[in-house]
Amino acid sequence: MDCWGVLAGVAAGQHGLVAVWQVEEVGIARQLLVRRVAEQGWHRVVRGVYLLPGMALTPLARVKAVDLALAGRGLASHRTAAFVWGLRKQFTRPMEFVVPPHCTMRVQDAHIRRLARVLEGDGAHHAGVAVTAPARTICTLSGVSSVAELVDDLATAHRLRLVTPASVRRVAEASARFAGQGRLREALERVDRQLNHSQLERLGRQLLAGIPLSPHPQPFVVADEGGFVAEIDIAFPDYRVGVPIDGPHHFEPDQKRADDDQRHRLHLLEWLLVPADEMRLRHQPQVFVRQVIQALKKKGWSQ
Incomplete structure (x- = not known):
């Protein structure tokens, strides 16, 4: 491979760019570079750095x-x-x-x-x-x-x-x-x-580990016709049962309005939600698990 081929390989790994110091490192004289820049219309991005022809100048x-x-x-x-x-x-x-x-x-x-x-x-x-x-x-x-x-x-x-x-x-x-x-x-x-919200999600998953049906391993993104609807913290997608975790910030007015809007859209998509907050998860864990099981049974799951 000639020096220009080596240089093209270098440029391929750095967004189509080459620096003058790199050109000299592969053994190409500066006057040859000046000629190549003029003949092929290389674009100077900043002083000493050129974009090769055909490459996009992305951010x-x-x-x-x-x-x-x-x-x-x-x-x-x-x-x-x-x-x-x-x-x-x-x-x-x-x-x-x-x-x-x-x-x-x-x-x-x-x-x-x-x-x-x-x-x-x-x-x-x-x-x-x-x-x-x-x-x-x-x-x-x-x-x-x-x-x-x-x-x-x-x-x-x-x-x-x-x-x-x-x-x-x-x-x-x-x-x-x-x-x-x-x-x-x-x-x-x-x-x-x-981020107490993340800890509550982990606690919710630990509590549900005792039932013979595993939730989706990560927060589940619900989309409708290719558009984002909501991300459900703990979800059973096959039954459309979800557990949104309400951390402290969910009680702020703006966040509460956003939550209500998302939950309405999920309801239209036939999701059954079992909201859970810190009080329910930490102090009423059996009630929480029972509510999730009831929701799953309502949607057709049998143990």
Whole structure:
């Protein structure tokens, strides 16, 4: 394989991009690169980084372009890292990166912060991009986000199994002072209350382990004509019996209205629901199990 073939292979693994320093590493002279860029119409994304013809300039490709321009000296961070990890769906610009204090590089369309110690053990690779690890990402987000946004980030990271709130707390407590530390602390306290919901789900599953019918192993997503209807915490899909777990936040007015709307839609789809809260699960477990069995029998199950 010639040098250009090697370069194409490199580009294939990094969103169709190549950096000038990579071109030189495979033995291609810079003047040959200049000629190839002109002849084939390579697109310059940022200084020193090109997108090969026929490749799409996606948001991740833009992030990777900055990553390549920094040549291993930086990590995508803050909102950019949140996008890479899937914590947030919105791709924001300028992109955000962190580098060590001694690094003086600047890159077009990138906001580069110089932070001490953030690169020590906090780096990871995801989607082909050098990025702050999930816990550090949330810590950096605290400086540019509201408490409500951080609560969403923590819950999403937990749902995606990227990192637990407890791990984020450990990283935050082991760090020197950083922007938004108080907001992150408040967000963690809120999430601790909400994730009690997960503990209640586990308790509900443990209580139902004694009946000879296993629920779906995970929260079950109900869809109608391809559209999302609801996610039921504990479900028996074959019988359309579900157990929604009402944690503390389910008693807030907005959440209660959303729950009522979802349960109405589930009723129209012939789901029979047995709502359960902490009082029922912890203090009336036999009543809870009996209610679930009765609902299953009503829907045709026989022991």
